[in-house]
Amino acid sequence: MKVILIGFMGSGKTTVSNLLSDQLNLPVTDLDQAIIDHSQMSIPQIFKRSGEIGFRQIEHQVLLETLQSKDGILATGGGTPLRADNRLKLQEDPAPVILLHASPEETARRIQGSHDRPIANQLDVIGLGKLLAKRQSKYEECADITIDTDGRSPQSIADEIKDIMSN
Ligand SMILES: Nc1ncnc2c1ncn2[C@@H]1O[C@H](COP(=O)(O)OP(=O)(O)O)[C@@H](O)[C@H]1O
Numbered sequence: 001m002k003v004i005l006i007g008f009m010g011s012g013k014t015t016v017s018n019l020l021s022d023q024l025n026l027p028v029t030d031l032d033q034a035i036i037d038h039s040q041m042s043i044p045q046i047f048k049r050s051g052e053i054g055f056r057q058i059e060h061q062v063l064l065e066t067l068q069s070k071d072g073i074l075a076t077g078g079g080t081p082l083r084a085d086n087r088l089k090l091q092e093d094p095a096p097v098i099l100l101h102a103s104p105e106e107t108a109r110r111i112q113g114s115h116d117r118p119i120a121n122q123l124d125v126i127g128l129g130k131l132l133a134k135r136q137s138k139y140e141e142c143a144d145i146t147i148d149t150d151g152r153s154p155q156s157i158a159d160e161i162k163d164i165m166s167n
C-alpha cells in the first residue's frame with residue numbers, strides 16, 4: 001500500500017504522513033528529511049550553499065530514489081511538483097497522489113515562527129497567497145484527489161486518506 005502527499009508549505013504533509021505511518025504501520029519517507037540525510041546539511045544550509053537550484057537538483061534525485069519503493073507513505077516538499085520531470089514521475093506512479101490544501105491565512109498561522117523554510121522566511125500572508133496561486137496549477141496537474149484542510153484536524157485528514165487507500 002502506498003500514498004503520496006503533495007501541497008504547499010504548511011498544508012500538513014509531514015504531520016499527516018506521520019499519523020498515517022503510525023496507524024497503518026507503513027514506512028514513511030519525508031522528502032525533506034531524506035534530503036537532509038542525503039546531504040548531511042539542514043535545508044537552510046543547502047539553500048545557503050547551493051541556492052534553490054542546487055536544492056531542487058538534490059530534491060529531484062532523492063525523489064527518484066524514493067519513488068522506487070512500492071509501499072509506504074511519501075510526504076513531498078512544497079516545491080517538489082515545480083519541475084515538470086517530477087510532476088511526470090508523480091503522475092506515472094500508481095499510488096494515489098493526494099493534494100493537501102490550506103488557505104494563505106491558515107498557512108501563515110501554521111508556519112509562522114518557523115525558520116526552516118527558506119522560501120517562506122520573507123513572505124507575509126499576501127506573499128504566501130501569491131506564491132500558492134502561482135503553484136496551484138502545478139499541484140493540480142499531479143493530484144488525483146484534493147483535500148481542503150482548513151479547520152480540520154490532522155487526524156480527520158488522515159482518516160479520510162485511510163478511507164481513500166482502502167477503497
Ligand atoms: N490540519 C491541521 N490543522 C492545524 N495545524 C496543522 C494541521 N496540519 C499541520 N498543522 C501544523 O502546521 C505546521 C506545518 O505542518 P507540516 O506537517 O510541517 O506541513 P508541511 O509538511 O505540509 O509543510 C505544523 O506545526 C503542524 O503541526
Ligand SMILES: O=C(O)C1=C[C@@H](OP(=O)(O)O)[C@@H](O)[C@H](O)C1
Pocket residue numbers: 007008009010013014032043076077078079080116117118119
Ligand atoms: O515549498 C517549497 O518550496 C519548500 C517546501 C519545504 O517543504 P514543506 O512543504 O514540507 O514545508 C522544503 O522542501 C523547502 O523549504 C522548500
Ligand SMILES: [Mg+2]
Pocket residue numbers: 013014015030032075076077
Ligand atoms: Mg513537510
